Amino acid sequence: MKADLVKLIQHALDDLSTQGVFSAEGMREPMVERTRDPAHGDFATNVALIHSKAAKIPPRELAEKILAALPDAPWLAHAEVAGPGFINFRLSADAHLTVVASILDQGEQFGRSNPAQRQKAHIEFVSANPTGPLHIGHGRGAAYGSAIANLLEAIGYDVYREYYVNDAGRQMNILATSIWLRYLELVGETVKFPTNAYKGDYIWDIAATLHREHGEDYRHPADQVHANLPADEPDGGNKEQHIDAFIERAQQLLGDSAYQTIFQLGRHVILADIRDDLARFRVNYENWYSEQGLFDSDAVTQTIERMRQENLLYLKEGNWWFRSTDYGDEKDRVVVRENGSPTYFASDIAYHLDKIERGFDRMINVWGADHHGYAPRVKAALKALNHDPKCLDVLLVQFAVLYENGEKKSMSTRSGEFITLRELRKDVGADAARFFYVMRKSEQHMDFDLDLARSQSNDNPVYYVQYAHARICAVLRQAKEKGYPTRITPGIQNLTRLTEPHESNLLKTLARYPETLHNAATQAEPHQLVHYLRELANELHTYYNAHQFLVTDEALRDARLKLILATRQVIKNGLALIGVEAPEKM
């Protein structure tokens, strides 16, 4: 409808241009938007205001000329010049009604678009280190990333969701060592647990599994374990050096094979936990991509070699540096350390090159806001290797700060003091959690009020939208009990009976759904959809309170049932995109 209006205005402008009234050269497509105030009609355009200067005609006068040149259209009831030079349009009554028929006809497809040429989009999100369970901070990335993926799919992308598993770094060695130490405690050794090791309860669980499966095979006396290690932080030493020495000691005493057994057990158990947790959160991936795999396949070495050959690297103080400043980064970055081991950045370059090679038109990375400084260097690497950095979008998600009983809760994976996503999900349910996470703009710092999310009360906005859906279902059950036909007649017949203001508001809001979906998807802002759904639910509730649907007048009843059925469909479609269920009863 909006697009038709744009065409109409364009037509008028072209006419005026050929008449020599003013030059349409270099003009943008006219902008049409929905009016905020119903008194201004349904749509408005500001073309006259924008072009008045170039045309050397006062805005109102220009608007009159455009209006006069506007071709007739059956769906357009009225157009007029208003205010400083806006042109307001009012649609015919029938034009508003067609949306109901479209919704009922298209069902779950309503609002989705299917372009002739489908683009392939890769979206990487969550990608937390497999060193512990997901916590509440990861939840926001999961809900947000998954909503973006669904939205892009809805506007016609082929979407490929991927979790990048950072299973190659030092953190994983700390994990393996932490498990081994807890295991030693289980078998009766008295060890001193390092400051920097992982302290969460889940480490005990994995250690217990290790003990169950391997008995005392990996037991070494505590004094051997601790012999000649550099001091830990509380003893006046350095905690980083201490843990690194500890890792080396573990590898030394256990030997490669045993160490790998523990390492892989940890990786496997935690990854399985993350995978299960996300699946229950209705977040699923096409692929889980291992960073270690990039090393095993030599992709990292090949990437480094290629960069070296293309003279993108230089040697300084034993390290290989990438000249990222030449490509827009703040400073150069090390890709190979003095000891020959590649940095995380090196494998990340290899990873992004691999994404491009897999043939994606677009890449989207959802990162926590603390990684924002990292984006320029990845883009710099892409640019240096002759790829357009614009094919990569980095979407940053700000932290969610937890509040409980009005108090801020601190979180740290290392210390084990955190609320897991699983706990949250069990506590408030996947619906409320997902709804809450995407309710806010992603770049907005979010206060996650645990008490509110937990509450089963009307303070909780997710229920409000779900209730609208359930309420419509209840009306239909009632209709059946009363013996009214619930099979809805096709087409727009009877719909002309929808003349109440509440009804026309609802019709207009329903018609806005495809635009809302499109905007939310292209701008990566699922919160727009959430706000829309709240508004739609509000209009349904208002309508419900103002009018009876199951009236004896058959034509009117049919019309109203069609309207609420269409509303139910849109609520269901919208909720599905943010991963929230639309219950028939609550």
Next chain:
RNA sequence: GCGCCCAUAGCUCAGUUGGAUAGAGCGUUGGCCUCCGAAGCCAAAGGUCAGAGGUUCGAAUCCUCUUGGGCGCGCCA
């Protein structure tokens, strides 16, 4: 010190990419169930859009500066 993000009602947040009189929820106050689900509806009160300049027909929105907060500035991932 440099860079990124943010600042809108008592609280939590929207604001259709520069449009017409800045909107919701919660909280506060008052009203609505002999009627399809009251997890609902209606109404009232509540604002110097952090501050100051600038850009123009028009600014919460764009530019500059100031103030106040979050984050980043490893050869950690």
